Amino acid sequence: MTTLRHSFRAGGRGAHRRDRGAAAVEMALILPVLLFVLMGLIDFGRAYNTQIQLSQAAREGARFEALGFDNGTVDTHVNAAASSISPTVDWAHSTTCPAAGGSAVIKVEAHFQWITGISALSHFFGPGTFPTPSGDKITSEGVMRCLG
Template sequence: MDVKSKTNERGAAAVELAIILPLLLLILFGIIEFGRAYNVQVSLTQAAREGARYAAVHYQDGSLNVSGAALSAAPALDGLGVTVTNNASSCAPGSSVKVTTSVTLPSMTGFLDGIGLFPLNLSGVAVMRCGG
């Protein structure tokens, strides 16, 4: 290979990088966003489960704080504006309590907003028998 052909290919690497880099970034940010959404989904389900367990065990208490019990069980959800709904006020032995946690999850990177995937509406649901 002579010196002249080496200098003619000098810009080829930069062009190849410019073509491939957006695809690599899309894959990288997609992995990051999927991992975060999966983590939030698992945390929502855990929070709903803990809230339902708390309501099923403490349904006779006068100050039943199902939302507090649910949100304290999932610290990964802090600052996301999670909504907790439940029917613990109608809990009686033999009946069931249902706790639902939900959140609208915005994109963390902002890179995938243009393709319509975000914001995501995620929820977790748990049902337990009151009184064990």
């Protein structure tokens, strides 16, 4: 009977005391990785959204350029298509629409600001591990054939 009590005590309270800090250690090991993944999702989602909006703005500008609108109208439509990108969209015409058969090319560029610090944390994993916009700029190009 005494051996039964002894084995019951060893499996009960004694084992619980040894495992008491295991959850805290596991959390301390996993939490930084989970936060890094979460911050990466937020920033890369924002960068992808910015890229999509810039692509739309470049297509819109190329369309209006191909239709023969003046630069003021093209500027207005490019800025309207990329209105939710902050602070501003820097863009320039690569070409103006020549005679029929040519192409109107619009290059759109916007400054991108990381908000979660993922770019600073990515240095721990080595250079080139994560794709980053070159010079914190995101660019897109729209090409459309001129109607002339």
